[in-house]
Amino acid sequence: MTKPPLTLYLAAPRGFCAGVDRAIKIVEMALGKWGAPVYVRHEIVHNKYVVDDLRAKGAVFVEELDDCPDDRPVIFSAHGVPKSVPAEASARQMLYVDATCPLVSKVHIEAERHAEAGLQIIMIGHAGHPETVGTMGQLAEGEVLLVETPADVPALAVRDAQKLAFVTQTTLSVDDTADIVAALQARFPAIKGPHKEDICYATTNRQEAVKAMAQKAEAMLVVGAPNSSNSRRLVEVGARAGCGYAQLVQRATDIDWRAIEGIRSIGITAGASAPEVLVNEVIAALEARYDVTIEEVETATENVEFKVPRVLRTPA
Template identity: 60%
Template sequence: MNAPLHNARPGSASGSDTDVRPALTLLIAAPRGFCAGVDRAIEIVERSLERYGSPVYVRHEIVHNQYVVEGLKAKGAIFVEELDEVPDGAPVVFSAHGVPKSVPQEAQRRGLDYLDATCPLVSKVHRQAERQIEAGRHILFIGHRGHPEVIGTMGQVPEGQMTLVETMKDVELLEFAPGTELSFLTQTTLSVDDTAAMVEAIRLKFPQIVGPKAEDICYATSNRQAAVKEIAPGSDLVLVIGSPNSSNSVRLVEVAEKCGTEARLIQRADDIDRAWLEGVGTLGLTAGASAPEKLVREVVDRLSEWRTVEEHTLVSAVEKMVFKLPRQLTE
């Protein structure tokens, strides 16, 4: 384990039976939790509520975390899946995952006041897709079918000009007419290692394929996976806080498992089964990019009810990324 230990402190277990509680070493990954894109998306909804008043409509979950969504609902946000659920004249926010081009076009047609909370790193992939089509290339898009980011990215180009690639088997089955110009792009929340292997296979099959100058997988996804690789080898169990429909959170579970460590995805402390801790002396803990730090502390507090916890934060990177808000909210 190469990362230094930071912020070591005992857990705040209360009660007279503290001394008889089994010890638990808690390795907390850093970075973890909210990324700059998620921070920005949530702030866009909150500022929209301040500016327009309640309700503000949000097309799809602003980020994939039920705690965050419920908190924004309590402030006056209404979440819908399609634009036709938004009344005329109501403000609407597009989620951080991005939307097909047809969505803002329809919003403009209806005269809706809309704000785009698409993560700037996803928007960057959208622009890359447009450029590849303008250059006459067919795009291979590495991603997970049905994920909102994939739907949004594939919706940036005319139908039939982008092929989704999910697995190595998909790569094997790819066939194109001789002379077809190809390029590839990737979803931003994939496994770094799995994607690298798939890109290698694609390049081997299509040596002339054009790829992005920089990695599409976002800095936050890469950093959180690297942080899990620091805590997992020394842990008996890794808990990942995140939603089942959060791609980056599910990838963190997979990364831990590939380190040979049992891992479980939880949404919050109430999901923890105390029986999981039997035989566990060292527990790893992290959170996906859409999970707030409050849920991390909630889990630590719950563990401290059962065990005498000693926390260690393993820092593998320091993030300072900040994204600007839409002009409508800053003028």
Template identity: 70%
Template sequence: MTSTDRPSISLVLAAPRGFCAGVDRAIQIVERALERFGAPVYVRHEIVHNRFVVDSLAAKGAVFVDELDEVPAGAHVVFSAHGVPKSVPADAEARELSYLDATCPLVSKVHREAERHHRENRLIVLIGHAGHPEVIGTMGQLPPGAVLLIETVADVASLQVPASEPLAYITQTTLSVDDTAHIIAALKQRFPQIEGPKKEDICYATTNRQVAVKAIAAHSEAVLVIGAPNSSNSLRLVEVAKREGCRIALLVQRASEIDWTALEGVKSVGITAGASAPELLVEEVIAAFRERYDVTVREIATATESVQFKLPVALDASAA
């Protein structure tokens, strides 16, 4: 098929998209650890929720494990960007493992908030998704019962809290900005004295990517979100696109997963990537469209990101 025979399609790229500073830092920690200590370097859980990234690091010598009992004594281990309960580093020390914590600094901020509220004798309400590694890590900063988890506005009404109990709320960093605002409003209505974070817990990258998706959805019949099915921030981008009226919003991990049948007759497709998805996968998707369509590409930018997080001192090049 020649280019003149191909149907035309407009690709609208969201900006910002893809890697955030926390993800970039976590990947660098694994790569620097491999350079510094040599393979294997063990990683507890997926360093970030992206199979392409995990496989790429595994090819360099990273070994991904579910729990620390799979790591030989004396080995080097990295904790994922999502954060871990306090029991995990304690276990690593007991097993004489050398560990590096790749927890995103913005997740660590939420952990410190939780500890502060606990010191000040507040019962903590965590807005988040049950079972997500970040939620498990945040709840694991404090003793059992110190943190109550809620997921929806309906959960606010069913909270069982003593009338005199001082309260505070914190949130998972990768939630829907709009959904979380409704839950916080319900909390404040029921518990007017509840304390909140000085600066919202949903991270800048999550917020920026959701704003960018709203912008491209207005110009797209379909939106593709490049990300993993276990990536909270990627799933939220699909939800945002649907709420903005996009009739087709699909999550794909790679170009090979694109449902071309679903896109038949579509003239404009928005493309974004979750915070754990590398730009290489965006380029791969664009290339797949070029094989089938006469493509025009434009980008809609809603923010510019310049955030960078420092690496652990043990991996600082000057400390080599």
């Protein structure tokens, strides 16, 4: 039986970013240096495949420091943590390694500098997301106000409209964030923004590749986890850019075959915490059903690399 033809557009860049790569490496190097178990506060990155793989190697994932013994190393996830977490670890004399993405740490430093200059901070982010919780937790309660949409801006109760600054979660939609910033600037003309956009290079690059792909593909599959902010944004960006159908899939088994029945072109990308092995799995599943022709849609080249902390680069 002849397979129907399918053009598969493959986004470049896609998948792991430098911050995710570094965070996974930190857990693996910690296991190599100190042996199992090594505790990790929160999922190191938002991807079940990655977390399960590290768990099999001896990592123990917990949500709070209370769940960690004092005598084993603990690693803080790539999303960042409130200041109270390392303070508590130090008080308990725990050995800890901070795997916070350096681009998230940059936002933390930015927020602190603004606060030292007497400015109240407005954070553009998603309530409850660990990165937002971590950034807001760099300062005392009430010093950082959260907005999720432009509709939240009119209700903001600020101390002084002349003394404000904003920061953003690094994994947001570039377009959505621009709308919120515009609303903030319209209401608070004196508000200060970051010197350089907070949304990370990898988030921006993956969204741009999706926009380029959406012009060509009838459907789009985004490989990523449902709790991954940057993966979910890719689905939204694809749909908004004109792709008729966009679905988030963790694995090939999640593909809704009926939804893509009869289509002739599919775009594939992956969130910044999704490994390439899962992309290959999705491609293989499509190749089993279709006569696939692959075309790469490249919009940027990435060569960023972040060093792991010094404690892991020295012998035990």
